[in-house]
Amino acid sequence: MSALQDEIEHLWTRYDDGDVGADSAGEDEYATLDAFLDALEAGEIRAAEKHGNAWEANEWVKQGILLNFGLRSIGQYEHGGVTYNDVLPLAETDAYSDRGSRNTPDGTVVRRGAHVGSDCILMSPAFVNIGARVGDGTLVDSCDTVGSCAQIGANVKLGANTLIGGVLEPVENAPVIVEDNVSLGAGCRVTSGFVVGENSVVGENTLLTPRIPVYDLVEEEVLYGELPADRRAFTRFVESSISDHDLFEGGAYKPAVVATDLETETLEATEREEVLRD
Structure with a gap:
């Protein structure tokens, strides 16, 4: 190349x-x-x-x-009986079946310049933007968005209504990365160049972004911008620095992500609170 x-x-x-x-x-x-x-x-x-x-x-x-x-x-193009205006047509998908991949009708859109591997499933309505890479054996479920340049690994499951953000500019910034064998629950959001480590399982409606801390209970450290490999992650809310403000009672809380070992299905509530407070 x-x-x-x-x-x-x-x-x-x-x-x-x-x-x-x-x-x-x-x-x-x-x-x-x-x-x-x-x-x-x-x-x-x-x-x-x-x-x-x-x-x-x-x-x-x-x-x-x-x-x-x-x-x-900008030119006019046709797709599914709809006229749209863009600088590029959509990707040709005729060869998908030759490599065992399928894109269901009524709203599945793959933009020109996106790579879809073998044995993939794209459920409608899903959108895969230019520069994105969807690895072999990956499921992009209904109402999912895979943003520009996002790198999705092999055998990944993107739950329904999941947003994978795009990072096109600045050109030196790495995009969102979801490594191999990851499972993201329905409604997850992964943005701003966040890296999800391989083999991880992320609970539904979890927001993964560099601005939200990841409390890694395996290595007992706080991380930003990444979820290590082989983790089970879910959202918690921790006390905010403005909790004692005079304008409101009952405390203020901000979102955080808790990461445990994959073999740890759950933690007792008191154990979670103790770890987060420490």
Whole structure:
């Protein structure tokens, strides 16, 4: 992919310098952008990769996505009898069945430049945005959104009405990561580049974002922006620093996430309170 990377980076420099734009891009530029989108959909390139224990954004891939918005004009397209206006058509899904994947009708949308692996199930209405990667054997359930550049691993279950946020800009920031064999309960929200470690199970309606602390009871530490691998996580509310404010009685509480060992089904309420207060 080094040749394609060189072409995208060169085109990005020209675009950034104002040498090329939507009104001046031609066949050569569009051929580069089309080859880039094809490589994304084929899974040959991706918006982020794991190096050692850390996920890092591939800046040039995110630049290529932004170039598709900056160098293309809005056109009219048809999908399911509906006319829509965008700079890109939706992804072609004819080959999904060849690799054992299915996307149910009436509202399932995969945008051009998104990768959907083998043996996946996309239940309607679900939306997978440009640059997103859905690994083999993953279920994207009804009313789910997989945001731009989000990296979803293999054999993941995204419960119904789950939101996986997108991180397209700034290009150096890694997107939301959900590693292999994760199960997210219905109504979960994962945003702002949060990393969900492999084999984890997350309770329904849990909000995972770098602004909310994760109380990891396994390693007895407080984390931000990540849930370690092999954890069972759920939402709790802990006392806020403004609990003693004169304007209200009864205390104020803020959300937190508690992470336990996968083998620990539940903790007694008194044990949870003791850990959180410590």
